[in-house]
Amino acid sequence: MSGSALTYAIVDGVLTGSVYALMATGLTLIFGVMDIINIAQGIFVVLGAYLSYAIQLHWGIDPFVGLFITIPTLFVVGIVVERGFMARLKGPEKTAMSILVTYAVSLLIEGSLNMIFSVNDVQISAWYVNQSFKLFGVYFAYIYVFGFILAVVLLTALWVLLYRTRFGASVRASLADQTAAALIGINVKRVATICFGIGTAVTAAGGMVFGATNAFNASSSYDLISRLLTIIVLGGMGSLGGALVASIGMVMLEDVVGVVWSPIWSTMTFFIVLVIVLSLRPQGLFGKQLARTA
Amino acid sequence: MKRMSTVRVLAATTVAAASLIAMAAASTAGASSGGLAKGAPVNIGISLSLSGDFSADGQAFQRGYELWAKEQNAHGGLLGHKIKLIIKSDASSPTQVVTNYQDLISQDHVQLVFGPFSSLLTVPAGQTAERYGYAMVEGAGGAPSVFQAHLKNVFDVSLPVANDLMPFAKWISSLPKGQRPTTAYYVTSNDPFTEPQLPVAQKIMSKAGIKSLGFTVFPAEVTDYTSIADKVAAAKAQVVVLGSVDVPTVSAFMQAFEQAHYNPKAFIATAGPDQGAAFLTAVGAKNANGIMVPNAWYGGSANPLSKAMVAAYIKQYGGTPADINSDVAEAYSVGEVMTQAVEATHGFNNAKILAYLHSGKVLSSVQGPVKFNQLGENIDPTAFTFQWQGTKFVQVNPVGDPNSVKVIYPKPAWKS
Numbered sequence: 262m263s264g265s266a267l268t269y270a271i272v273d274g275v276l277t278g279s280v281y282a283l284m285a286t287g288l289t290l291i292f293g294v295m296d297i298i299n300i301a302q303g304i305f306v307v308l309g310a311y312l313s314y315a316i317q318l319h320w321g322i323d324p325f326v327g328l329f330i331t332i333p334t335l336f337v338v339g340i341v342v343e344r345g346f347m348a349r350l351k352g353p354e355k356t357a358m359s360i361l362v363t364y365a366v367s368l369l370i371e372g373s374l375n376m377i378f379s380v381n382d383v384q385i386s387a388w389y390v391n392q393s394f395k396l397f398g399v400y401f402a403y404i405y406v407f408g409f410i411l412a413v414v415l416l417t418a419l420w421v422l423l424y425r426t427r428f429g430a431s432v433r434a435s436l437a438d439q440t441a442a443a444l445i446g447i448n449v450k451r452v453a454t455i456c457f458g459i460g461t462a463v464t465a466a467g468g469m470v471f472g473a474t475n476a477f478n479a480s481s482s483y484d485l486i487s488r489l490l491t492i493i494v495l496g497g498m499g500s501l502g503g504a505l506v507a508s509i510g511m512v513m514l515e516d517v518v519g520v521v522w523s524p525i526w527s528t529m530t531f532f533i534v535l536v537i538v539l540s541l542r543p544q545g546l547f548g549k550q551l552a553r554t555a
Numbered sequence: 556m557k558r559m560s561t562v563r564v565l566a567a568t569t570v571a572a573a574s575l576i577a578m579a580a581a582s583t584a585g586a587s588s589g590g591l592a593k594g595a596p597v598n599i600g601i602s603l604s605l606s607g608d609f610s611a612d613g614q615a616f617q618r619g620y621e622l623w624a625k626e627q628n629a630h631g632g633l634l635g636h637k638i639k640l641i642i643k644s645d646a647s648s649p650t651q652v653v654t655n656y657q658d659l660i661s662q663d664h665v666q667l668v669f670g671p672f673s674s675l676l677t678v679p680a681g682q683t684a685e686r687y688g689y690a691m692v693e694g695a696g697g698a699p700s701v702f703q704a705h706l707k708n709v710f711d712v713s714l715p716v717a718n719d720l721m722p723f724a725k726w727i728s729s730l731p732k733g734q735r736p737t738t739a740y741y742v743t744s745n746d747p748f749t750e751p752q753l754p755v756a757q758k759i760m761s762k763a764g765i766k767s768l769g770f771t772v773f774p775a776e777v778t779d780y781t782s783i784a785d786k787v788a789a790a791k792a793q794v795v796v797l798g799s800v801d802v803p804t805v806s807a808f809m810q811a812f813e814q815a816h817y818n819p820k821a822f823i824a825t826a827g828p829d830q831g832a833a834f835l836t837a838v839g840a841k842n843a844n845g846i847m848v849p850n851a852w853y854g855g856s857a858n859p860l861s862k863a864m865v866a867a868y869i870k871q872y873g874g875t876p877a878d879i880n881s882d883v884a885e886a887y888s889v890g891e892v893m894t895q896a897v898e899a900t901h902g903f904n905n906a907k908i909l910a911y912l913h914s915g916k917v918l919s920s921v922q923g924p925v926k927f928n929q930l931g932e933n934i935d936p937t938a939f940t941f942q943w944q945g946t947k948f949v950q951v952n953p954v955g956d957p958n959s960v961k962v963i964y965p966k967p968a969w970k971s
Contacts, residue, residue, distance in 0.1 A: 269785040269815075277779055371606065380610040381833035382802040391842075391969065393814040402814040405781075475778070476806040476837040480610045480647075484778045516782035524773035524783050525745065 268399055270520040274513025276405035279412035280474075282508035284467035284485070285492040286416065286501055287460030293436045293499030294456040297347055297359040301367040303486030304374075305461050309335055309468025310477055311374055314385050324385050324469050325407065331465040339461025342366055343454045367482065374479040382476040390473050408470035415466055416505065419459070423501070432456060436499060495535050497545030506546060591666065596639040597632065597903060599624075599893075600659030601669045602680060607647025608775075611801065611833060612882050613672045616695065617642060618872070619886025620669060626867055627890065633897050641665055645676065652676045656683040666903040669889050670709070672882070673800075674698030674716070674747040681709035690908045692893050694885030698747040702930040708905075710912050710931040712888040712920055714851040714938055716748055716825075720756035720796065723823050723849055723940045726952045726962070727794065728763030734964075735763065736793035736820050742771045742783065742808075743798025749825050752849075753798050760794070768792045780804065784811030791817060797824040805846075806837045813842070813969040820965035823847040828943060832878035835946065843943040845966030851936045852884040852922045853877075853948055857958055860891070861921040877948040888920035895919070 288302045312331040313324040322330070346362050384390075389403035423429035434442040435452045443449045471477065471485070492511055496503025514534065515527035522530075538546060591597060601620060604613030624638045632638050641663050645651040652671050659665050660683075670693020671680050677696025684691040685708045693709065697716040701709060727736065739760055741753045750772065757767055768790040773783050784807060787795060795812075799805050805827035812818065828834050828848035835843055854865055854876030864887050865876050893908075895918045900907040917935065918925040924935040942951045944963055951962040 266786045266789040269789065270782045273779075273781045273785060277781060375606070375610075380605075380614045381830075382611060382806070382837045384806060384837045386839060391810055391813040393816070400815050402811075474781075474807075474810070476803040478611060480607050481778075481803070483607065484776055488778060512779065515779075519773070519782050520786050524771060524777065528774055528776070 265399070266520045267517065270516035271513060272399060272401070273405070274516040275509055276402075276409045277474075277516075278509030278512035279409045279505075280405075280467055280470045281488065281492060281512060282505045283412045283415060283463055284471075285489045285496070285504040285508050286419065287463040287467075288489050289493040289496065289499055289501060289504045291457055291460040292493065293501075294432060295347065295359075295453045296356045297350070297363070297457075298356060298490075299363045299457075299460070300360055300486055301342070301363040301370065302460075302464060302489055303482035303484075304367040304370045304479070305335060305338070305464040306468040306471055306485055307374065307477060307479055307482045308338070308370055309465035310385065310472025311378060311383075311468075311479075312465065313469040314383055314472055317385060317387070324387055324473060325411070328411075328466055328469060331469065332462045335465040336458040336462035339458035340454060342461070343457035347457060348450065348454070367486075371479040371482065378478070380478050380480070382478050383472075384476040385469065385473040387473065404470065404473050408474075411466055411470065415463060419463070419501070422459075428452075428455070491531070491535060493545075495538060495545055497548040500545065500547035503545055503547030591636055591903065593635075595636060597634075597636040597667065598639050598641055598663065598665040599667045599669055600656065600663055600665035601640060601642045602645045602652045602655035602659070602671045602676075603642055604647040604672050604676070605642075605644035607645075608801075609647040609672050609676075611830065612695070612880075613644075613647070615830070615880040615882035616672050616886040618868075618880075619694075619883035620890060622864070622868055622871065622883065623887045623890030625871075626864075627894060633894060634902070645671060647673075647676070649676055649679045652680045653683050656680050660684070660687045660689060667893060667897075667905070667908075669886075669893070670694065670696055670711075674701050677701050677709065677711075678704050678706075681706040684708055688909075689905050690896070690912060692889045692896075692912070694889045695882065697932075699751050700747040702932055706931065707913075708909055708931075710892070710927050711933055712892050712925050713885050713922060713933065714936045715932045717751045717755060719825060719849040719938055720752050720823070721759065722938050722952045723796075723847065724756040724759035726940065726954055727821060728760055728765065729954075730964075736765055738766050738768050738790075738792040739794040739796060740769045740771075740787050740790050740792035741767065741796045741798075742769070742773070742787050743825075744775045744777075744800055744804065745772050746775045746798070746800050748800055749798030752825050753796055756796055765794065775800070780807035781811050784808045785815060788812050788815035788817035793820045795819045795822045797822070799824045799827045802827045802830055802834050802837045805834070809838055809842060809846075809969070818966065818968050821845075821847065822966055823849065823940070825849065828948075829853075829881040829941065831880045831948070832874060833880065835943075840946050841970040844945060844970070845942065845963045847940055847942045847951070849938055849940050850881050851938060852881050853939070853941050853950060854879045855949065855958075856921070858921060858923060860919060864921045877946065884921050888922045888925070891920045892918050892925055 284306050291299045313327050316322045316327045350358050393400040393402045431447045431452050435449050439449050492507045496507030518530045519527045643655040645655050668689050670691050672695045674696045681691050691709050694713050697711050697713050743749045743753050805824045828846050829850050896908045896911050900911050925933050926935040928934050939950050940952045949960045950958050
């Protein structure tokens with residue numbers, strides 16, 4: 262194993278992990294506010310990738326510029342899904358039922374994407390997708406660097422929204438205690454709808470980078486959702502910071518194990534770490550209660 | 556209420572079980588006896604991966620099966636019976652494929668079954684069909700694990716995959732010393748289709764003095780290949796042999812290699828580049844230049860049966876011969892081989908079909924001659940290596956074969 266391979270593994274881990282953080286943040290935000298496990302998050306990522314692909318193919322719009330179209334579009338998709346399906350879920354079985362309902366939504370979108378785009382794999386292309394630059398002897402791929410910057414910008418914007426605005430205070434109050442939040446006059450339902458929209462909208466950015474770094478079809482969502490769920494379980498269900506730390510930690514750990522030892526053990530090592538963390542802290546690294554009082 | 560004695564309960568259970576077995580046996584015998592009423596369609600049951608990891612291949616297989624059925628129906632069907640395909644989706648799941656074949660045989664009462672996509676699914680599918688006495692002709696289960704299962708009812712019409720890379724390995728080992736690469740890296744998914752192929756190539760190339768710089772196995776469910784590809788790139792081997800099952804894997808390695816400014820002299824992937832237009836769309840035509848893939852068939856094959864199928868495919872779906880996924884030919888071959896078995900045995904009796912397929916008769920298909928050994932392997936086909944040369948997908952070895960053209964070597968630089 263060469264030192265450069267290890268350096269690459271660490272750099273890849275940080276850059277790629279930040280993109281996973283974008284996808285996982287939406288998932289954990291939705292769970293935190295609504296107690297909904299959104300199995301459809303994986304297909305929303307793929308939908309975001311297809312939207313970026315389509316507007317570039319048909320209108321020639323750069324995928325990063327196209328985010329000004331795809332993010333609002335997915336926000337609307339999220340609102341429609343929440344109003345159409347999620348808002349109807351009530352009672353103690355809400356979380357369990359949400360898995361089935363969002364799985365159904367996922368299948369519906371997957372089927373539609375297969376009909377529109379076929380099952381053949383596609384990939385977003387742009388000048389920066391395959392190019393790289395050298396810095397301190399290490400090649401940095403433009404797409405991963407741009408993706409990292411995008412993740413930092415969007416996660417910062419999300420942080421500002423949640424911690425520096427009146428709406429954010431409402432979200433945090435709902436995260437902490439929905440009943441108490443309602444009692445002090447917060448429209449929890451409205452907050453939930455907007456949060457579902459935001460949680461879906463951020464997948465447009467994650468999806469665009471995913472689609473530029475991977476050939477994909479609608480079925481790519483299955484591998485994605487399993488990773489995203491493990492990320493938010495490790496980080497702590499409902500914890501935004503936890504999703505960020507767990508994303509980067511997971512990808513970096515897998516990459517380093519893959520280079521130092523063997524890729525075969527990468528995933529298993531991550532799950533061993535996950536089991537150890539959960540046995541010591543069942544609520545995850547930054548468990549729900551911590552996040553809600555942060 | 557008076558309780559039944561244990562003996563009576565056992566007796567009743569035994570009688571009920573025996574009745575059920577007798578009914579099932581009668582049902583199965585009826586389904587596979589070949590005694591179809593005049594005008595009744597012959598139902599063929601198939602489980603395909605129409606969603607999930609193998610969906611691209613599964614849907615290409617569906618096209619191949621449907622094209623064969625359409626062409627065969629245009630020529631009178633099977634023994635005068637119109638062919639009706641009953642296709643169920645297994646979502647690329649080895650569990651669902653078992654349920655599907657059980658349903659197809661015991662509920663839909665199909666007369667014949669065709670195989671699913673991938674070696675991974677062929678083993679459980681074949682075991683299920685064997686339980687009911689059905690012959691399973693298939694086109695995508697060529698891994699050693701399929702034949703090691705010793706199923707008496709599974710017949711693979713395609714090339715056994717273990718020797719797929721042999722022509723490539725022999726060719727590169729035969730290059731003059733000045734041109735012959737000195738180093739190679741082997742990296743593969745832990746899939747039953749890919750993993751057995753690489754050691755065969757490694758052994759041949761090592762004998763020729765091509766040093767192995769690494770042999771890395773990665774899990775099939777990886778979603779991010781960057782660090783694995785970067786590790787390969789960092790080794791700077793002159794040849795990369797990639798054990799891949801799909802386009803995204805090959806695409807990810809190509810992308811990472813270009814980003815690392817690493818361009819091997821030769822790059823061959825076990826699957827992905829054989830998917831025609833789907834591969835070019837994902838990686839870009841310029842970047843595909845020089846990429847190689849082993850296989851037994853390509854759209855430009857001179858085989859008259861293949862030419863007819865290619866013409867029928869283009870008529871139905873459009874495009875060019877290079878656009879056709881090799882899965883289509885594999886599926887089509889399944890239909891052709893079953894047609895010959897049905898016609899030779901004058902019916903749909905699976906026991907007779909099994910005996911016929913085991914008889915060692917040489918059959919024909921769009922992929923070339925088919926002859927099964929006792930394990931159900933096709934022992935007649937020849938392995939070829941194909942290469943993308945611009946937007947053309949051409950046969951490059953065995954060198955000296957009349958259909959082979961000159962190999963582009965070394966591989967041109969990446970051009971995104």
